[in-house]
Amino acid sequence: MGGIFGVVGKDDCVTDLFFGVDYHSHLGTRRGGMAVFDGEYFNRVIHNIENSPFRTKFERDVDDLHGTMGIGCISDEDPQPLLIQSSLGSYSITTVGKVDNHDEIVKKLYAEGRVHFQEQSGGRINDNELVATLISSKQSFKEGLEYVQDTVKGSISVVLLTREGIYAARDRFGRTPLVIGHKKDTFCITFENYAYLNLSYSFYKELGPSEIVFITADEVKEVSPARDEMKICTFLWVYYGYPTASYEGVNVETMRYNCGKLLAGRDDVDADIVAGVPDSGTAHAIGYANESGIPFARPFIKYTPTWPRSFMPTKQSQRNLIAKMKLIPVQELISGNDILLIDDSIVRGTQLRETTEFLYNSGAKKVHVRPACPPLLFGCKYLNFSRSKSDYDLITRRIIKDREGENVSKEILFDYAKPDSKNYKEMVEEIRRIQNFSSLRFHRLDDLIESVGISPCKLCTYCWNGQE
Template sequence: MGGFFGCASKKACNKELFYGTDYLSHLGTKRGGLASVDKTDFYRSIHNLENAYFRSKFEPDIDNLAGNMGIGIISDTDSQPIIIHSHLGKFAVVTVGKISNLDELAQEAFSQNIHFAETSQGEINPTELVAILIGQKGSFAEGILNAQTKIKGSCSMLVLTDSGIYAARDRLGRTPIVIGKRENAYAVSSESSAFSNLGFEVEHYIGPNEIILITPEGFEQVQPPGEAMQICSFLWVYYGYPVSSYEGINTEQVRYNCGAALAKRETEKADFVAGIPDSGIGHAIGFANESHLPYMRPYVKYTPTWPRSFMPQNQGMRDLVARMKLLPVKEIIQGKRILFCDDSVVRGTQLKDNTQILYEYGAKEVHMRIACPCLIYPCEFLNFSTSQSTLDLAGRKAIYEIEGTEDTDLTDYAMDGSEKHSAMLGRIIDRLMLTSIRYQKLEHLIEAIGLPKNRLCTHCWDGSGYF
């Protein structure tokens, strides 16, 4: 998915930039980058993060990032920041999102005799495309609006100039941006969790299509927010760090609400509740609090030598690393009926491995409760679940086994309680070797978040949403 951080301070901002960006490491897996500006020039550092932490890669670069304004990025895709020389002046840009009409916009640029540098493993770098769209107009504000208007999918950005940082949220607000304030400095971030230990307090949640200019003295609205919003619901379910709030709604509290909603529908008997570490823990606590079942840890996560399950390039090795990170506690598992909570099931491969281990250690029953509905539509708007084919989604694979074709109406399968939905669950239970599985109802997830459905993107569950 990716996340960015920026800081404008009356003093040097390199340390705030370093730590603020580091606090977003949970949002991306591939690359990180920092850029700063002083009165004379721009400074930049980019590193690959696939086999190391952000901190270890960028710590040697901190002192080289001169200036009192800067931006940083954790990216799941291209190398960023991009630094551009243009008629608007020199600027740096970072982006988060997914440009669905990238090829169309690139062809439009080619027709105007504009070329792209090879900066993204042979592919067109989407951040460079955004920079080109900005440069087509007579001011930064007009250029950013040009990019927001032309891009389909989603694209939020920070644009660093020698006079300030422009923060622009994507047109439908699928990804969040928040502004923080402390004495003599302002910050902007994808997540409010980056603020706490740096002394910043939340000052403003940027709205959909809104553009804000941030300087060391303050911030001003360049463009007001639009009325329509489709913020990604999965931020609260999984992506967001528990400390973070979006639209003023705390992530951890929503996860408690999700678990409680699942507990209110529960019909099975269990000895205790557990969460798949780490993303299922908040949901499991909410379930335990509502059901009054004890919360226990049959799995403990071991991270000192397994920092990232995506380190190996081979999928089989990644699955092995994911299994190695979870250590079972036999004395808690043996002879017990265990009810697990997790944020979601994407492919189901790791969940199947975890279930097998539980039975090997003597579990009597394994019930799985998922905090969101079944994922059956690939994400069209963000870089989530895009690396898998449609049939890699556990729900779609089950539907294919039932229908014998990928070309089928998914409406009834998405409807909790329908015959087709129950048949899909039966296939998933058999494949993952579970005693039972239950997904959150969509209306209960929406209620747990606390925003109207028309303000949320729920496409991956019900196929709704628009560009």
């Protein structure tokens, strides 16, 4: 996924930029970057943050960077922000989202015969460079940013630093958020709205879908108005978002309590304790426990002193090992107990199966699993939701492939998404069997939507029901 943050003010902005970007560290694990304009030149630092957190990697750079305007990011994919020289002038750009029609755009630009790109290791072209090329091909930043919104399939929000101020453009359907904070003579623009609170900013404005603004130390000017149609990512509340974040006025932590409450309302299982897989599962479990009256407990605890969230190698086998190393059992809470375990979701199922085995090995009698969202059936094409390259990474799709063969129609997949269908029930039972859970019951999509509490037509639910 990734996160972005920018500051424009009258005094040096680097400290605010550093802490503002750092507060997005839960959204990505690969690269961090900051770029500032010092009144004459743009300067930039990018570091790999796979093996140590953003703060550790960048704290020395804070003393070397100077400027009153800057942008930064936590990136799950390409190095950024990029520094660009173009006919529009020099600028720096950072983005969040995914260019799903990357190849189609590259082909089109080559056919126009005007471009080349820097090739990255592995033959990739940096999505930020592609977006910058689209912008620079137009007569103004306004035209260029609108062109990106209309050309990119997927979802791209852009924060772009010029010599005069910062452009911020929320993606076409508002799948990811962008919020402006304000304090004296300074504005910031941020993905996560809590990132500015401890830096003394207060809420100024949340950008609407497609909205483009130009921000200086003195004002926020509307460049292009918001469009009505919105499809904000529902997974932000279920999994991605930090508990203190709010999107469209709905706080992540309280939404997770609602999920747990509605899950409990449909459940009749006996359990001795309710537990959540940390971190996001914990809040869902608190909601479940409060509603059901079954006590909340932490039968295993994450060892955070040496295992920060950002230590996340790219190899799946290493990621699994680390997931296991991080969790330490509290034997007294596990031994002889029936445990109701809530995780935010089941993607591949590997980690949850290992966690369940680990509970059985520590003496649990039963492990009932309650994912806080419906079965994931469609790979996300709008954000880099996971590093999955194929829908068959999803446990659901592997089971459906075994049952239906390779070429399964959309209609059949839609049937598997209906919680009352025979296909759905048999798929869930198969997941339960493979994963060795004592019982398994997923959150329903209607309950998930109710847990968020905003109009369903404003929410993206594609990964569960395939509806665009």
